[in-house]
Amino acid sequence: MSAVKRNNRGIVQKAGFAFLAACMGANILFLGAILFFIAAKGLGTINWAFLTQVPRDSMTAGGVAPAILGTFYLTLGAILFSLPLGVACAVYLTEYSPKGWIVNVLRISINNLAGVPSVVFGLFGLTVFVKYLGFGVSILSGSLTLGILALPVIISAAQEALVAVPQSIREASLALGATQWETIRKVVLPAALPGILTGVILSVGRVAGETAPILFTAAAFYVKGYPDSVLSEVMALPYHIYALMTEGTHPEEQTRIAYASSLLLLALVLSVSMLAIWIRQRQRKAYHA
Amino acid sequence: MHDVNIDHERQMGMEGFHPALVRGPVGINLNSLGEADMFGSEPKITARGVNFYYGSKRALNNINIAFAARRVTAIIGPSGCGKSTFIRLLNRMHELVPGSRFEGEILLDGLDILSPACDAADLRKRVGMVFQKPNPFPKTVFENISYGLEVNGMTDKRAIEEKVVDSLRKAALWGEVKDRLKDSALGLSGGQQQRLCIARCLAVSPEVILFDEPCASLDPISTGKIEELILELKKEYTIVIVTHNMQQAARVSDRTAFFLMGDLIEEGRTEQIFKAPRDRRTEDYITGRFG
Ligand SMILES: Nc1ncnc2c1ncn2[C@@H]1O[C@H](COP(=O)(O)OP(=O)(O)O)[C@@H](O)[C@H]1O
């Protein structure tokens, strides 16, 4: 009886593992297919000139350097804005645990922010940053809009990371005569850093690839040369892809460039992730023997 | 007044066990003043009429006790009797529990440490704490100790280095970690981690060190090292140690206090508590009849 049961359980376990393996396989298959497809169509176009030159001949030749740079600026700007704000918000919510309706309102708005469609952020950015604050269609407006988009991801990752810091090391710090502020800044935040970086990775991936939020706030189909201030309009990879596929008069060349740009965008996002993972791993090693 | 006094008769009764204990001016002082036996000096800490509540739940009832300077006082008692609650009042760690509240006063060299006028961070520099589970920071061995120094305003690198080495020596850890200062403290063994926590505490030069079951998670050899260390440290520091382990209390302490369900049942010299307890409940506890 029990032998049969054990046998059954063995089979169930094997089936379970097989199922999990199949799911993982499918996942890898999808990712591989996307990479393969994009690479097959885009790789041929990518060369040094493509990465370093400005577009020529109504976007049918030359490179996409301004778009790469634009995406870099926008993403960097978004993180510079949302990281301190998001971490401050998370610290306030978890460490000072203030009570009352303000916190509830804050929590609810953060959760809702995460669910807002990105095009709505675009409209918000247009109204507030572009028009009301007068930043115009610019890197600044686009970064701020993307920053708000990234905020909920960063806040929840930071909150999770802060909550995971054991209470015992907060007590250890306080017992040495440190103030709560010193404890947060020098003990809790460093310990939470790897987790916070995860949030940054996730949001970089999201921000760099977004099109809708920058549609009305930052991006231009074509800008001559490179941006020279935060108030300049920019080209950006995701919008560039969109524009190449929907506008212009040379669909064939444009499609080729669009695929190459897509491959580039993918590579960019993946390498940022790798970098962040590497930093996180190093941090981990420093902390956990 | 205190209700922890050792009265004349009992003090005399104790003489039968340890004649050496009541000799000289100490014994005379004691008996004539009706004060707890503080080995001839002023008590370092005096708690008077201390009550403590977690919300509406009362955890300490009218605790009156004094702690002798440069001596070890052990607090014993069954789980949940309020030992940690009491010891955490001595450096205001109770403030971390929302909805808790106290009554009474605790004096450190005459300073009322529970009054709002006393700054908790300043107090904790004077009254350090070592916790039940070793809780090193997820930083390097060196940083674990330099942290407290920096927090206390030390900026000179050389001075910090010296103090780190000095603290590790005092905590009998230097030999084991001198080549691992830049490694994570989390890579040390449990016993080493606990001694690192002691070193960290020593670095900020406290006057009092509170130990809350410091050996609860350690093996016997590590426990032995910590006990040796405590005996060494009492030359310079006033020590209060909570322990579950009666042998440990007997080995390291000069005075022992027995808590039960939020009450201080009995306290006195350790020999007296273990050899001639006055209260039936103390006797039951130390003989293992309950707990
Ligand atoms: N944070 C807390 N909130 C509510 N009750 C608590 C808290 N901490 C301890 N208690 C209660 O107070 C009593 C004393 O606890 P404690 O001081 O930790 O005992 P001991 O250290 O002697 O084991 C116990 O009944 C315990 O359940």
Ligand SMILES: [Mg+2]
């Ligand atoms: Mg306890």
